[in-house]
Amino acid sequence: MPDARDATPYDALLLLSFGGPEGPDDVVPFLENVTRGRGIPKERLKEVGQHYFRFGGVSPINGQNRALLDALRKDFAEHGLDLPVYWGNRNWAPYLTDTLREMTTDGRRHVLVLATSAYASYSGCRQYRENLADALAALEAEGLEPPKVDKLRHYFNHPGFLEPMIDGLVESLADLPEEVRDGAHIAFTTHSIPTAAADTSGPVEDHGDGGAYVAEHLDTARLIADAVRERTGADHPWQLVYQSRSGAPHIPWLEPDICDHLEELHGAGVPAVVMAPIGFVSDHMEVLYDLDTEATAKAEELGLPVRRSATVGADPRFAAAVRDLVLERAATERGADVTPCALGALGPSHNLCPVGCCPARTPRPAAAGADSPYA
Structure with a gap:
């Protein structure tokens, strides 16, 4: 700099x-x-x-x-x-x-x-x-x-955002009983959104199944899982899952839901799970209720040892x-030649949201982008 x-x-x-x-x-x-x-x-x-x-x-x-x-x-x-x-x-x-x-x-x-x-x-x-x-x-x-x-x-892929979550996941794995720790699965969670909104997230050229929303979360999950493997020496299976769905039941939203995922893992004989809420900056209500209360109760009902790792906060x-x-x-x-700091396969995100990025169902003015009425 x-x-x-x-x-x-x-x-x-x-x-x-x-x-x-x-x-x-x-x-x-x-x-x-x-x-x-x-x-x-x-x-x-x-x-x-x-x-x-x-x-x-x-x-x-x-x-x-x-x-x-x-x-x-x-x-x-x-x-x-x-x-x-x-x-x-x-x-x-x-x-x-x-x-x-x-x-x-x-x-x-x-x-x-x-x-x-x-x-x-x-x-x-x-x-x-x-x-x-x-x-x-x-x-x-x-x-x-x-x-x-x-x-x-x-x-999402800046080291200062990733490193606290890596530490939190390592600590949560260590908190599991030793006999189930190495076989624990990681459920990376984020807020579910309608599939139509996911598919049109990010710049137009990136639109497709899941759009940038899913791609960015998957890249974050891979980065964290790789770092945890290097740190612990254990290769934990993982999956990106979703929580906090709302809205009409006939509208498709991103799945699977975390509670359904816990049931599936239990049925497959998985010994333990760590829920890692990578989609949230802090422990707000979706984390406090949907994971710490609802999903944890589901795990207890199943007899499945579960931990929830920390957000960045x-x-x-x-x-x-x-x-x-x-x-x-x-x-x-100021016109300087800058190398942005970003990890993973996707590289640094854009500074200026392009036209057509993450469109609304009903077009409305939006500041701080290429289509901003406030230049």
Whole structure:
């Protein structure tokens, strides 16, 4: 990197996340935000909200984002990177529009965005870009001049994202009883999405069965499994499986589901399983309920020893990876010759989402891409 402390032309980093309720009274309003426009009755939302009520109405995601904010600010300060870090959410306070308004009044003119989603997909990338466009339009309607925004590339294959998960998987395997450890299977899990959304994820030229969404997860899983084999000397069979399906049952979603997969492995005589949630940056509700509660209960019902490995969270190596991505993008914007840091077969992702990347069913403006109305 030409200068390890130079983030110009950027003057701020925005941590952009999903958001979550922080008390029982927040649950239904939060779910109303998530499902706005779908006409779901409030009584149905109360049923869906039982996952949150089970944990006192509090999603862990906001606390984990606060920890990540602290880790980023600490890392930047220790490495002389003078770049303020803000935080905004899609569905709960602090809301994205409010945060961008604050950044605008603070004089921030060119902002980099870190989304808490490492992979290409509509919900994990383009929808955040649509949220950014909506927020920028709202600021313009208020008479403000919004900042220019760019989004950091997908980081699924950056070493700082992979290494904490490798360590977590090794620790989980070691925590299994010795007599079943070497024969344990690894279930790499991620959020299921409709197959139609998966097939059109990523740039148009990459579209096909599963699109970039599946390809990126498979590459991540291979990298982690290879590293675990080198670290432990044991070759554990693995498979990419899915969790957290929602929506109408007649619409095809990515399969197999983690609970179905556990039943299949048990039936095949597999002695133990480690669930590795590679599709999630932190231990939010999908991990806490769908894996730690539901899938773990299924394993106990089957008498199948199971462990769940850690997500990346606020690991200092991930904070360092974000710093690396910031400086890489900044140097690229300044015209420097930069070699992006990426492992695996797919190489570094694009800096600018191309036209037709992860399309929505109903076209909407999206910022921070080649088709952005905010140049």
